[in-house]
Amino acid sequence: MAQAPTDDLKITPLHERHLRANGRMVPFGGYSLPVQYPTGIMAEHKWTREHAGLFDVSHMGPSFLLLNERSGDAEADHAAISAIIEPLICGDIASLKPGQIRYTLLLNDQGGTLDDLLVARSPLVAGGLYIVVNAGTKETDFERIEAAAGDKARLIRADGTYALMALQGPEAASVMATIAPGAADLGFMTYNAFDWGSDKLIVSRSGYTGEDGFEILVVTADAAALWDRLLSDERVKPVGLGARDSLRLEAGLPLYGHDLDETVSPIEAGLGFAVSRRRREEADLPGAARILQEISNKPSRLRVGLLVDGAPAREGAEILDGTGEPVGTVTSGGFAPSLGKAIALGFVPPAHAEIGSKLQVSVRGRAQPAEVVPTPFVPHRYFRKTQAS
Amino acid sequence: MTTKFTPDHEYIRVEGSTGTVGITPYAQEALGDIVFVELPEVGKVLKKGDEAAVVESVKAASEIYAPVAGTVTEVNQELSGNPGLINADPEAGGWIYKITIADAAEIETLLDSDAYAELTL
Numbered sequence: 001m002a003q004a005p006t007d008d009l010k011i012t013p014l015h016e017r018h019l020r021a022n023g024r025m026v027p028f029g030g031y032s033l034p035v036q037y038p039t040g041i042m043a044e045h046k047w048t049r050e051h052a053g054l055f056d057v058s059h060m061g062p063s064f065l066l067l068n069e070r071s072g073d074a075e076a077d078h079a080a081i082s083a084i085i086e087p088l089i090c091g092d093i094a095s096l097k098p099g100q101i102r103y104t105l106l107l108n109d110q111g112g113t114l115d116d117l118l119v120a121r122s123p124l125v126a127g128g129l130y131i132v133v134n135a136g137t138k139e140t141d142f143e144r145i146e147a148a149a150g151d152k153a154r155l156i157r158a159d160g161t162y163a164l165m166a167l168q169g170p171e172a173a174s175v176m177a178t179i180a181p182g183a184a185d186l187g188f189m190t191y192n193a194f195d196w197g198s199d200k201l202i203v204s205r206s207g208y209t210g211e212d213g214f215e216i217l218v219v220t221a222d223a224a225a226l227w228d229r230l231l232s233d234e235r236v237k238p239v240g241l242g243a244r245d246s247l248r249l250e251a252g253l254p255l256y257g258h259d260l261d262e263t264v265s266p267i268e269a270g271l272g273f274a275v276s277r278r279r280r281e282e283a284d285l286p287g288a289a290r291i292l293q294e295i296s297n298k299p300s301r302l303r304v305g306l307l308v309d310g311a312p313a314r315e316g317a318e319i320l321d322g323t324g325e326p327v328g329t330v331t332s333g334g335f336a337p338s339l340g341k342a343i344a345l346g347f348v349p350p351a352h353a354e355i356g357s358k359l360q361v362s363v364r365g366r367a368q369p370a371e372v373v374p375t376p377f378v379p380h381r382y383f384r385k386t387q388a389s
Numbered sequence: 390m391t392t393k394f395t396p397d398h399e400y401i402r403v404e405g406s407t408g409t410v411g412i413t414p415y416a417q418e419a420l421g422d423i424v425f426v427e428l429p430e431v432g433k434v435l436k437k438g439d440e441a442a443v444v445e446s447v448k449a450a451s452e453i454y455a456p457v458a459g460t461v462t463e464v465n466q467e468l469s470g471n472p473g474l475i476n477a478d479p480e481a482g483g484w485i486y487k488i489t490i491a492d493a494a495e496i497e498t499l500l501d502s503d504a505y506a507e508l509t510l
Binding site: 035036040041042043045242243245246310311312314334335337342364 | 449
């Protein structure tokens with residue numbers, strides 16, 4: 001059921017591979033991408049939780065922000081590039097060590113979220129940052145970053161010239177070790193470059209499934225060969241966007257444009273950890289007044305996880321209190337293959353956000369029980385270098 | 390016994406004045422893994438084209454319409470615990486509900502297997 005992309009849809013360097021694997025191609029973020037392969041979302045989801053799933057995420061926006069005039073002092077150059085990006089976001093970039101990655105949020109002046117993104121300090125280039133933003137927002141994000149950079153730094157987009165793939169699951173590290181032995185030694189939320197093919201792979205120990213895994217930036221010329229090489233390992237199967245969504249939902253990870261938007265603050269979204277301490281203390285993040293106020297007094301709404309009894313409550317479904325009064329809205333919802341139950345993320349006032357709070361969701365006009373539960377719904381299994389096992 | 394089809398990919402297997410309704414193998418393949426089925430209530434009176442049931446995949450909900458008018462006489466309770474039966478065996482074990490056919494003439498307006506096969510080429 002593969003469909004040819006229409007004129008206004010972009011394709012990724014792995015498009016041919018998806019067609020050959022009978023991927024069911026759908027439009028997503030302006031690209032033609034597989035929502036699933038013939039094995040189906042459920043099998044792909046479970047395979048990722050048990051083995052290793054391979055995802056094409058080339059629609060996203062990887063980029064490099066490089067300081068134009070370097071001083072020769074790596075720390076001074078990092079301080080200079082951090083000073084360019086920090087006014088746009090809530091994270092502490094200045095304190096990153098070479099190779100360290102930070103999850104952060106691009107905010108507007110009202111403290112609303114314009115995007116969530118990864119910002120990393122280059123382990124190779126002084127005054128260099130590796131930045132990965134979302135597909136749907138990349139044009140405006142890049143414009144914003146370029147405007148902030150002015151003539152002090154240049155933004156080099158890697159979408160179009162590179163493919164980005166994610167290898168996720170408990171067997172991802174042992175597979176990665178066969179490609180780039182050093183990559184399996186990366187700590188969680190760090191990255192480095194490794195020789196492979198005609199160039200280098202930029203490998204991050206990060207992901208969007210709650211599992212251990214990697215995100216791999218590879219030049220277009222080597223993309224298909226790396227995809228094939230990874231799939232030649234029997235522990236690896238290709239996974240489409242459908243399972244990517246159900247995996248991130250189980251991991252309690254927000255999806256921009258659904259659980260996050262221009263009105264949602266990091267505190268409302270339960271992403272207070274991304275508002276770095278130094279930025280709070282210096283009160284120099286965008287929308288500081290609102291965000292600091294929400295930290296000391298609660299915000300008017302909070303993102304919660306819901307375990308839903310019965311039919312899945314999808315995005316837009318009303319959340320009701322015990323008496324049937326509307327109190328909020330589901331922003332992501334579906335079926336959790338690992339739990340065999342429906343789960344959802346949504347926003348409710350703090351009075352209803354306590355763990356164990358008994359709420360309801362309205363599905364096709366009928367109220368179904370829903371309980372506020374901790375997220376992640378399925379425990380994260382990120383790689384920790386200090387852990388004993 | 391004869392089986393007829395709708396352009397929305399429901400089938401109705403007619404035995405006397407009773408019809409057994411489900412979705413076609415083509416439809417289950419297109420929907421993917423079914424994770425939840427909302428069954429109609431026994432006794433519900435349906436007009437042709439009314440929403441009779443809902444099947445949910447991991448990604449989305451899809452309505453199942455009544456191919457003909459009638460009254461629901463039985464629902465497949467097996468699907469409550471095992472909605473994947475629709476994927477595994479859509480034409481037999483994965484049936485959804487049974488209906489008394491109010492107007493036999495409506496059956497004739499549906500697609501026969503050749504016409505349906507042509508639709509899904």
